[in-house]
Amino acid sequence: MSDVNAVEVRDLVKEFKTSFRRGPLRAVDKVSFTIAPGEVYGLIGPNGSGKSTTMKALLGLVQPTSGTCSIFGHDSTKVDSRQDVGFLPENPYFYKHLSGEETIRFYGKLCGLRGAALKTRTNELLELVDLTNAKDRRLGGYSKGMLQRIGLAQALVQDPRLVILDEPTAGVDPIGSRQIRDLIFNLKSRGITVFLCSHLLEQVEEVCDHVGIIHKGRLIKSGRLEDLISIEEQTEIVLSNADPALLDDIKKLIDSRDGAELVRTGKPRTTLEHLFLRETRDADSSNDE
Amino acid sequence: MSKLSSRTALFSPSRTLILAGSTFTQLMRMKVFYFLLIFVLIAIGVNFIELPHTVGPESTGSDKLFSLKDPMIGAMRYFAIIIAIVATALVIPKDQEDRTLYTILAKPVPRLDYLLGKLLGILALIFAGLLVMAILFNVVLHFHTETLLENRLGMAEQMGWSAEAIESERQDILRQGPSWSLQRGILTIFLMSAIIASVALLISTFSSSTLFTIICSTLVFFVGQFMADGRDYYVAKAAATGDGSNLTTYASKFLSLTFPDFRPFNIVDAAVAGKMYPPGVFFGLLGITAMYMGIYTVLSWFVFSDKEI
Ligand SMILES: Nc1ncnc2c1ncn2[C@@H]1O[C@H](COP(=O)(O)OP(=O)(O)OP(=O)(O)O)[C@@H](O)[C@H]1O
Numbered sequence: 001m002s003d004v005n006a007v008e009v010r011d012l013v014k015e016f017k018t019s020f021r022r023g024p025l026r027a028v029d030k031v032s033f034t035i036a037p038g039e040v041y042g043l044i045g046p047n048g049s050g051k052s053t054t055m056k057a058l059l060g061l062v063q064p065t066s067g068t069c070s071i072f073g074h075d076s077t078k079v080d081s082r083q084d085v086g087f088l089p090e091n092p093y094f095y096k097h098l099s100g101e102e103t104i105r106f107y108g109k110l111c112g113l114r115g116a117a118l119k120t121r122t123n124e125l126l127e128l129v130d131l132t133n134a135k136d137r138r139l140g141g142y143s144k145g146m147l148q149r150i151g152l153a154q155a156l157v158q159d160p161r162l163v164i165l166d167e168p169t170a171g172v173d174p175i176g177s178r179q180i181r182d183l184i185f186n187l188k189s190r191g192i193t194v195f196l197c198s199h200l201l202e203q204v205e206e207v208c209d210h211v212g213i214i215h216k217g218r219l220i221k222s223g224r225l226e227d228l229i230s231i232e233e234q235t236e237i238v239l240s241n242a243d244p245a246l247l248d249d250i251k252k253l254i255d256s257r258d259g260a261e262l263v264r265t266g267k268p269r270t271t272l273e274h275l276f277l278r279e280t281r282d283a284d285s286s287n288d289e
Numbered sequence: 290m291s292k293l294s295s296r297t298a299l300f301s302p303s304r305t306l307i308l309a310g311s312t313f314t315q316l317m318r319m320k321v322f323y324f325l326l327i328f329v330l331i332a333i334g335v336n337f338i339e340l341p342h343t344v345g346p347e348s349t350g351s352d353k354l355f356s357l358k359d360p361m362i363g364a365m366r367y368f369a370i371i372i373a374i375v376a377t378a379l380v381i382p383k384d385q386e387d388r389t390l391y392t393i394l395a396k397p398v399p400r401l402d403y404l405l406g407k408l409l410g411i412l413a414l415i416f417a418g419l420l421v422m423a424i425l426f427n428v429v430l431h432f433h434t435e436t437l438l439e440n441r442l443g444m445a446e447q448m449g450w451s452a453e454a455i456e457s458e459r460q461d462i463l464r465q466g467p468s469w470s471l472q473r474g475i476l477t478i479f480l481m482s483a484i485i486a487s488v489a490l491l492i493s494t495f496s497s498s499t500l501f502t503i504i505c506s507t508l509v510f511f512v513g514q515f516m517a518d519g520r521d522y523y524v525a526k527a528a529a530t531g532d533g534s535n536l537t538t539y540a541s542k543f544l545s546l547t548f549p550d551f552r553p554f555n556i557v558d559a560a561v562a563g564k565m566y567p568p569g570v571f572f573g574l575l576g577i578t579a580m581y582m583g584i585y586t587v588l589s590w591f592v593f594s595d596k597e598i
């Protein structure tokens with residue numbers, strides 16, 4: 001059954017009506033791509049480039065002007081296509097008066113879960129997104145990161161084979177976004193297809209195996225991440241505890257060979273994200289527990 | 290791996306009920322509901338305290354009860370209509386604003402289920418509100434009827450009325466007390482609000498603002514109350530002058546669909562006046578209500594299924 005694509009978007013065009021004098025606004029312009037089952041696909045692009053619109057068309061929330069979208073072979077304009085998909089919208093916001101637990105139960109019930117199965121699933125998900133302690137609090141009092149996580153839990157409630165995440169880490173602190181990243185890895189290891197978009201390129205680089213770059217509604221690049229970012233003719237060597245003499249020897253060796261050229265040496269640097277995480281984690285463990 | 294069936298029923302009663310339940314709780318949190326409910330309860334309660342001690346010879350006992358019932362039923366009617374219009378106008382834009390509409394419709398939830406769930410939730414709210422008011426209303430009315438009977442009949446006996454005269458006075462007063470006709474009248478108010486709510490739902494599927502929905506629905510309500518008379522007049526005139534052309538009949542048919550005819554529902558006034566309101570008439574109105582609601586809901590569904598959200 002893996003021969004049917006998880007996501008198939010064909011020549012998708014979406015135009016929005018604007019004022020009378022100006023023509024329609026083309027938010028998505030002939031976008032085509034496919035996502036195979038089990039892939040993690042990241043869509044990146046500037047603000048207003050049509051990422052969210054593409055996702056909404058895939059979910060049947062907006063009607064395509066032309067072109068087709070399907071999920072596991074089911075046409076997106078039909079309700080059936082929504083059986084196997086979970087969606088986290090950008091800046092999610094739910095019924096404020098419900099608690100975290102009630103929210104998940106509500107969406108679970110909409111997917112046809114009942115009784116003991118619903119209860120187990122709810123507890124499982126609360127555990128998964130680390131909100132078990134906050135499950136009885138009203139969503140009105142949730143922080144942005146907590147809302148994002150309850151949104152993720154809600155998307156996963158019926159154990160879908162495809163998860164669509166619109167900026168899952170927007171407004172979330174580095175630790176929270178690290179948790180969300182781990183969650184995506186977890187989904188991937190269970191064979192769940194993930195389609196996400198984000199502005200955090202390092203994260204996209206970390207979790208996605210396929211990426212698409214969209215600009216002004218056009219998909220300008222799409223493919224395996226490895227293929228897109230590797231510099232084919234270069235090779236990297238990272239050494240530890242190398243003394244200057246060894247480096248000199250290596251340089252000499254390279255100079256003696258034809259064609260090869262040393263581009264640069266230096267110390268690899270950690271990313272700011274990693275530094276932030278390490279420092280805050282250290283501070284945490286020395287403060288509490 | 291997935292245990293879900295691959296087909297989604299076009300309409301599922303249980304899913305609709307879940308959505309109705311969530312709409313009901315969502316609306317219960319709206320202050321407008323409590324504000325109106327408390328206002329009406331106070332209006333009814335004030336009558337309870339103000340006992341009709343001033344039974345003068347110039348007003349009959351039944352007049353007294355009528356002037357008690359009339360404003361109370363009026364208050365209940367306004368409560369039902371206002372909630373029907375305001376709650377319905379608010380409910381879809383609220384979901385849109387909260388983005389819950391996205392997450393709900395991204396689940397395998399047909400749009401018809403969503404619309405019916407919203408409508409049902411609103412009707413449940415109106416019903417609950419009317420029930421609370423009806424109970425209080427009947428208690429108050431019962432209490433007043435008893436007091437009045439005691440006063441009146443005691444007075445009549447003292448004045449040496451004949452047995453028949455006393456009996457007829459008793460019947461007169463009882464007819465104005467709590468009766469099944471009156472309960473059917475209250476249910477009829479509910480039916481009316483149900484029609485108005487489905488009109489408001491239809492308008493809110495294509496309107497872009499809550500205010501527009503409220504104004505248009507209110508307009509439809511008033512036009513439905515009064516315009517029907519004007520329409521009949523024109524049709525009659527056209528028939529009389531002989532140019533009862535297709536155009537006029539079609540126009541009048543079109544009007545009667547756009548603006549539901551609320552005149553038959555005015556039987557509530559008769560019930561308040563102590564007249565008989567037979568169950569048969571009530572079931573007739575129930576049928577009319579079902580027809581209107583069916584038409585408006587199907588139209589809402591057509592508009593809503595293509596709606597960009
Ligand atoms: N409902 C709508 N009506 C009119 N125009 C819209 C609508 N939704 C989106 N657009 C327009 O379509 C374009 C693409 O919007 P979209 O939300 O898909 O961008 P995005 O890539 O998700 O951006 P961001 O990174 O800011 O979330 C924008 O120019 C936006 O103004």
Ligand SMILES: [Mg+2]
Binds near residue numbers: 052166
């Ligand atoms: Mg977006």
